[in-house]
Amino acid sequence: MTEPATGTTAPSADHRTPAVLWSKPESERSGTPLLVLFHGYMADEQDLMGLADHLPADFTVASVRAPLPAGPGYSWFPLAREGGYSVERVVESVTAVAGWLDDVRGDHSSVSLLGFSQGMAVATSLLRHRPTDFACVVGLSGFTVPSEGHAFFRDDEAAAAPVQFFWGRDQEDQVITPEMIEPTHAWLVKHTKLTKILYPNMFHSINQQELAHVREFLTMTVLGRR
Incomplete structure (x- = not known):
């Protein structure tokens, strides 16, 4: 994994400003398209930064x-499966990210999202909350x-x-169960312009073929280049 251009920004004392790792120094971000990464469960902001080297250099990640x-x-x-789960906990987490995005989006030509595993739940929840952003x-x-009927989700x-x-996965993924996949597929088909690709033998991970497809998609x- 390549060391990013800048370090981690410490969260504020009220915990509403998240820690963020940037691929470019602040002086090089203005006017660039922004791609925001959301890591999976029990990972951190460093986990996905290695993807930046495989994505279009035009983006600030x-x-x-x-x-x-x-x-x-x-x-x-x-x-x-944990006792503390509720849709309100999801809304609380995603609301904090949406607030941070409001602070930074003005510096960029556009904002796109990429989430892995639980991070995909964050990315899709942001989309559902701000469908045109x-x-x-x-x-x-x-x-x-x-959504459990919560008004936060503007489906x-x-x-x-x-x-x-773009939705990439392996049907043999043992972490994301069929009970989770079925409603996910149904929601994506109805609410997005979906590109879905399956990657055999990838399991619960990201492989080079998928990264090449993500780069092409972005x-x-x-x-706007073909």
């Missing part, structure tokens, strides 16, 4: 740390969360103006 300590890393919200979204080996608006969405969708 920002990798965000989840707020809750979990094992050797962090989580965005408690897992559904993002150029595209990439979801890797992850899932969506049930009707997302369906009315569907965003380009190039065509955001940069």
Whole structure:
């Protein structure tokens, strides 16, 4: 994994400003398209930064740390099988990220999202909350969360103006269960312009073929190059 251009920004004392790792120094970010990365459960903001070397150099990449300590890393919200899970915990976490994005989006020509595993739940929840704010979204080996009728999720608006969405996964992924995949697939088909690709023998990870497809997707969708 290549060392990023700048260090981690420490979260503020009130914990509403997340720790973020940037691929470019602040002096080189203005006017660039922003790609925001959301890591998986028990990882941290360093986990996905190695992807930046495989993505279009035009992007500024920002990798965000989840707020809750979990094992050797962090989580965005408690897992559904854990006693502390609720849709409100998801909303609380995603609201904090949305607030940070409001502070930085003005420096960039567009904002796109990429989430891996639990991070895909964050990326899709941001899309569902702000359906017109993002150029595209990439979801890797992850899932969506049930909205449970919460007003935070503006799914009707997302369906009315569907965003380009890349979803990559392996059908043999043992972490994201079929019970999670079925509603995720149904939501993506109805609410996004979906590109779905399966990668045999990848399991719960990211491989080089998938990264090449993500690079092509971002190039065509955001940069407009073919």
